[in-house]
Amino acid sequence: MTNILVTHADEPIGRRVVKNLYHDPDVEVIFALGSGPPPRKFDAYLAGNDPRVTYTRLDLAKHRPIRDLFHSAPFRTAEIDTVVYVPRHGAGASAAAVPLIGGLAERTAESRLLLQHCLETHTIRNLVAIGSAFVYRLPPGNANHLNEDSELNLDPNVMPEIRSWIDCDMIFHSEVHNDRLRVVLLRVPTVVAAGGYVYLHPSLAGRPGVRVRTLGFDPICALVSDKDVARAVRAATKTPVSGIFNIAGGEAVPLSMLARWTGHRSLPVPGPLLGMLDLGERVLGIESRLGAGGGAQLRYGFTLNTDRAAAELGFRSQYRIGLARAGDGALRLETASV
Amino acid sequence: MSEIEFPTPIPEIANPLTAPGRALGRDPFDDLAGPNPLEEQLDQLEARQADGSLAQRRVLKPTAKQAAIQEVTAKQPAIEKVTANPPVIGKAAARPTPATQSTTRQPVARPEDALPSRDNLARLSQRRWATTPPLAEIELPPAKGLADRLLNPNERRVLASLAHLVEGDAPYDRFGYSPEAMKTTFPFFHALYRLYFRVRSEGHEHILDEGPVVLAGNHGGLLPFDAAMAIIDVALHTDPPRLVRAIVDRWAGSLPWINIFYARVGQVVGTRENFAKLLDDGQLLLVFPEGIDGMRKTISHRYRLQNFRVGFIEHALRARTPIVPVAFIGSDDQSPILFDVKPLARRMGIPVAPITPTFPWLGPLGLLPYPVSYRIIYGEPLRYHERFGPEAADDSRLVRYLANQVRRTVQLLIDRNRK
Numbered sequence: 001m002t003n004i005l006v007t008h009a010d011e012p013i014g015r016r017v018v019k020n021l022y023h024d025p026d027v028e029v030i031f032a033l034g035s036g037p038p039p040r041k042f043d044a045y046l047a048g049n050d051p052r053v054t055y056t057r058l059d060l061a062k063h064r065p066i067r068d069l070f071h072s073a074p075f076r077t078a079e080i081d082t083v084v085y086v087p088r089h090g091a092g093a094s095a096a097a098v099p100l101i102g103g104l105a106e107r108t109a110e111s112r113l114l115l116q117h118c119l120e121t122h123t124i125r126n127l128v129a130i131g132s133a134f135v136y137r138l139p140p141g142n143a144n145h146l147n148e149d150s151e152l153n154l155d156p157n158v159m160p161e162i163r164s165w166i167d168c169d170m171i172f173h174s175e176v177h178n179d180r181l182r183v184v185l186l187r188v189p190t191v192v193a194a195g196g197y198v199y200l201h202p203s204l205a206g207r208p209g210v211r212v213r214t215l216g217f218d219p220i221c222a223l224v225s226d227k228d229v230a231r232a233v234r235a236a237t238k239t240p241v242s243g244i245f246n247i248a249g250g251e252a253v254p255l256s257m258l259a260r261w262t263g264h265r266s267l268p269v270p271g272p273l274l275g276m277l278d279l280g281e282r283v284l285g286i287e288s289r290l291g292a293g294g295g296a297q298l299r300y301g302f303t304l305n306t307d308r309a310a311a312e313l314g315f316r317s318q319y320r321i322g323l324a325r326a327g328d329g330a331l332r333l334e335t336a337s338v
Numbered sequence: 339m340s341e342i343e344f345p346t347p348i349p350e351i352a353n354p355l356t357a358p359g360r361a362l363g364r365d366p367f368d369d370l371a372g373p374n375p376l377e378e379q380l381d382q383l384e385a386r387q388a389d390g391s392l393a394q395r396r397v398l399k400p401t402a403k404q405a406a407i408q409e410v411t412a413k414q415p416a417i418e419k420v421t422a423n424p425p426v427i428g429k430a431a432a433r434p435t436p437a438t439q440s441t442t443r444q445p446v447a448r449p450e451d452a453l454p455s456r457d458n459l460a461r462l463s464q465r466r467w468a469t470t471p472p473l474a475e476i477e478l479p480p481a482k483g484l485a486d487r488l489l490n491p492n493e494r495r496v497l498a499s500l501a502h503l504v505e506g507d508a509p510y511d512r513f514g515y516s517p518e519a520m521k522t523t524f525p526f527f528h529a530l531y532r533l534y535f536r537v538r539s540e541g542h543e544h545i546l547d548e549g550p551v552v553l554a555g556n557h558g559g560l561l562p563f564d565a566a567m568a569i570i571d572v573a574l575h576t577d578p579p580r581l582v583r584a585i586v587d588r589w590a591g592s593l594p595w596i597n598i599f600y601a602r603v604g605q606v607v608g609t610r611e612n613f614a615k616l617l618d619d620g621q622l623l624l625v626f627p628e629g630i631d632g633m634r635k636t637i638s639h640r641y642r643l644q645n646f647r648v649g650f651i652e653h654a655l656r657a658r659t660p661i662v663p664v665a666f667i668g669s670d671d672q673s674p675i676l677f678d679v680k681p682l683a684r685r686m687g688i689p690v691a692p693i694t695p696t697f698p699w700l701g702p703l704g705l706l707p708y709p710v711s712y713r714i715i716y717g718e719p720l721r722y723h724e725r726f727g728p729e730a731a732d733d734s735r736l737v738r739y740l741a742n743q744v745r746r747t748v749q750l751l752i753d754r755n756r757k
Contacts, residue, residue: 141591141607142598143514145615216594220514220601250505252512271594300591303512305615320506 001028002237004082007060007114010034012193013130013226014086015041020230021084022053026238029078033058033069035088054078061109070117082237083118085111085129087168089191089199105164111171118181126182128236129172130229132165132200133189133222133246138300143220143252147305148187148244159278159295161202176242184236184313185244188229189222189304192321196262196333199226202297204255208263212277212298215268218256219301224249225319225335235313246304249317255301261323261333274298467620469548470499470578488525496579497521503581503604513583513612514601523603524570531570534709535563535668541716542575544662550617552654553582553624553716554744555664556643556752557632560692560705562586564669564712568624569603571714583616584624585650589689613649617657624664625650627741634678634690640670641756643749646741648734651722655731660719661744665751667715672707673697717751720744 004021008014009032021027022045030045030053032038038046038055045053054074059065069075087107104112111129118124136146137153152166172185190201198204201221203211224247232247259266269277309315324334476495481487486494501517510516531537545551558564565584572582584605591597591607606612608625616623626632627646635644654661675692683691697704722730722740730736 139591139607139609140588140597141609141612142601143512144607144609145512145611147611150611214594216598218598220510220512251508252510252514254510254514257509301514305611322508 002026002082003029003031003078003080004084004237005031005033005080006084006086007033007110008035008086008088009042009055010036010039011086011089012197013089013191013199013229015039016193016226016230017084017086017233018042018045018053020227020234021237024234028052029054029080031075031078031080032056033060035059060114061106063113066113066117070121079123080121081123082126082128083114083124084233084237085114085127085172086233087111087130087132089205105160105167107164108167108171111168115171115175119175119178122180124181126184126237127172127175128184128186128233129168130233131169131172131185131187132162133187133248133302133304134162134200134202134297135166135169135187136302138296138302141300142218143301143303145305146246146302148246148308153296159202162295162297173244176244178242182240182242184242186229186232186236186247186309187244187304188224188232188247189302190224190258191226191229192223192262192333192335193226194334198258198262201258202295204259204262204264209265210267211259211264212267212269212274213255213259214274214298215270217299218254219297219299220252220303221255221258221301222248222303223251223253223258223321224317225321227335227337228317228319231318232309232313232315235315239313241312243308243312245309245313245315246306247309247315248304248306249319249321251321252301252303255298271299467548467550468503469620470502470580472578473499485521485525489528493524493528493574496573497524499579500573500581510602513604513606513616514598515581515604516602519599519602520604523599527566527570530563531567535567535707535712537567537571537712537714539571539575539714539716541718542572544716544718545572545576545580545622546660546719547576547578548580549620550657550659551622551719552617552650552659552661553622553664554627554646554650554661554748555624555666556641556669556748557626557628558635558640558666558670559672559707560633560675560690560694560697561673561707562633563672563707564666565605565624565626567712568664568666568714572622580622582624583621585613585626587630587689589630608649610649610653613653614657617653617659623650627744630689634675634692635670636678637674637676640674641667641752643745643752646745648737648741651737651740651744652731655723655726655737655740656728658723658728660721660723662719663717663744663747663751665715665717665748665755666712667752667756668710668712671710673705713755715751715755717747720747 004027006014006018006021009018011034014032014034018030018032019041021030032042032053032055034055034057036057042053042055045051046055056069056074058069088110115127118127133146135152137151137155138144152169153162154166158166169185169187172183175181175183176185188200190204191199193199203213228249229247232245236245253261256266306315306317318337319335320338321333321335323331324336326332326334473492473495476498478491478494478498481494489497497517497520500520503515504511504517509518545553553568555564555568562584565582565586569582569584573579581604585608586600586605588607588609590600600606606616613623627650628644629647631644635642650661653659673692673694675690675694677693679691679693683689694704696706720743726736
């Protein structure tokens with residue numbers, strides 16, 4: 001039996017992970033952390049005298065709260081042996097994209113503290129972290145196939161949000177060969193949830209609105225369903241391997257089409273103008289996501305090689321992503337099991 | 339003072355053209371009448387090798403892999419070396435040869451030896467190559483739209499068959515290929531193929547029906563119409579139709595609109611990961627190993643191949659893929675470059691700043707190709723992978739040597755067919 005801690009369980013992907021693990025008979029206790037109140041969907045999980053799911057509000061980016069948690073009686077009683085790090089990705093992450101905590105991006109601070117406490121807590125044997133596939137350096141081209149060994153984007157001018165993903169990636173990567181703690185890092189591309197919600201895309205995440213893309217470019221975006229991400233996390237908790245794995249679904253669509261599917265207006269802007277827009281945003285301190293850094297992700301696309309995940313985690317995508325007519329007659333981006 | 343003992347040379351490396359095993363691929367010109375332009379050099383080579391002087395200078399220090407090859411070849415009688423089954427090292431032995439793969443119409447499962455030995459990998463072993471259905475199995479939908487009306491039923495069948503490369507009803511494949519975009523652009527390039535360039539071609543039988551193949555050809559002309567003509571030619575002359583995925587330079591991938599167009603018609607930027615993935619999927623690749631150097635040849639160097647890159651050899655060996663040499667005749671005449679103003683090209687960040695009889699005098703129109711007649715000749719496949727196995731991809735000297743062999747073969751194809 002496994003006892004699992006899940007971070008940011010109040011956000012969409014975290015909720016999906018908790019739900020998936022809840023229905024796993026091998027999981028005994030789920031210790032869910034979140035920065036907000038518990039989601040309503042957790043009411044059923046939290047009901048009863050001895051629920052399998054415990055929810056705690058916590059700021060993961062600060063040292064004191066997380067230290068108190070790891071030394072608290074409920075945590076020790078739960079005997080957590082697996083930690084699932086779901087990064088912040090919902091509405092809170094999109095506004096003022098990367099707040100700094102002690103000079104570090106929030107996401108970076110979280111992953112650093114979490115890894116530190118996982119290493120110091122002897123009951124914890126497994127750490128599964130969700131990272132972003134936007135950490136790769138994108139070579140020119142509308143669609144590039146990338147595998148886990150592809151080069152990371154270490155350009156100093158990379159947009160801050162992607163920089164924080166890269167920092168997290170490298171923090172977890174540094175402990176992949178740890179003998180005591182098994183570290184699994186899942187690099188996921190744009191995550192699509194039922195209803196057309198998009199997460200972890202540097203320019204499309206957040207509420208529908210106007211988004212720009214570089215004129216003359218329409219990069220291919222790899223997609224994965226949130227349900228597949230939860231399945232991958234579950235597979236990673238069960239398999240005795242460590243390392244970095246790409247997780248992606250079967251679909252890949254151009255950025256303009258994905259923006260249309262998700263209710264955004266995609267506005268093609270000439271590259272030089274986009275650079276000026278991005279510069280203006282930086283100078284004025286605006287984080288509108290309009291310019292989205294003017295980075296390579298608006299010009300060059302990628303798909304992911306998931307062979308390693310298939311081979312070592314046994315993960316294969318099971319959910320198709322596409323437009324479906326909902327009950328109200330509107331076409332929405334949906335995920336469906338195949 | 340003891341004499342230095344040189345190791346026994348690998349026959350094919352010391353003397354590639356006369357080696358008994360013909361391991362470097364069958365020379366496509368053996369069956370042709372007429373003098374071999376290399377015969378004279380060959381005689382000199384043999385004469386010098388007989389007295390040992392050249393053998394000692396040219397011998398490569400054998401790696402462990404090459405030593406194993408020597409051992410195997412030494413144990414085999416000479417008659418076996420010219421059979422269709424040359425000695426295969428290591429894992430290569432367990433893999434079916436492309437010749438046997440091409441005889442079956444069913445999608446071929448990937449060999450299990452390439453997979454990690456885990457129980458949960460069973461599904462991986464069922465992976466199939468990207469295939470298209472034969473034309474006879476295509477049910478032609480009713481014609482709709484201008485593109486359908488411009489094409490005859492057979493050509494529409496070809497396009498319908500190529501659409502099967504995209505899984506399910508997805509509009510794009512992983513590399514951005516769009517059957518709809520292909521359908522839209524096909525009539526235009528088909529008209530160029532038939533009427534403007536008047537393409538004649540031969541040797542299509544050397545292109546396997548399925549499985550990975552690398553077409554390696556010469557590159558010429560300012561605009562890559564040679565690749566476009568190869569795409570149309572292969573699609574029209576193979577059944578099941580195969581889509582040529584031309585490997586394009588990274589620079590082209592950074593050009594607005596061009597990058598989208600290339601991707602939608604199935605072309606892919608030449609990164610290692612892309613190349614390996616396409617071969618892994620069993621696709622048909624077209625590479626121009628000369629790279630940009632091929633495009634900027636001046637008129638005095640036309641049809642003289644430049645140095646070949648070696649990456650395609652490494653990937654072909656690793657993926658156990660045959661290499662089909664291709665000669666494009668006409669591409670170097672479509673936009674003859676009188677001068678290449680290299681300082682200007684460097685300053686503008688472009689690969690070539692050409693002066694042609696029409697460019698820049700006629701503006702952008704001067705870049706359009708002249709209506710030259712094209713010939714495309716596909717040579718016999720070079721099956722280096724059967725002889726050397728995937729481990730040979732790590733031997734940089736051997737890889738360079740094999741790249742030069744491909745270059746020589748393409749050059750011979752050009753020289754023979756230009757006359």
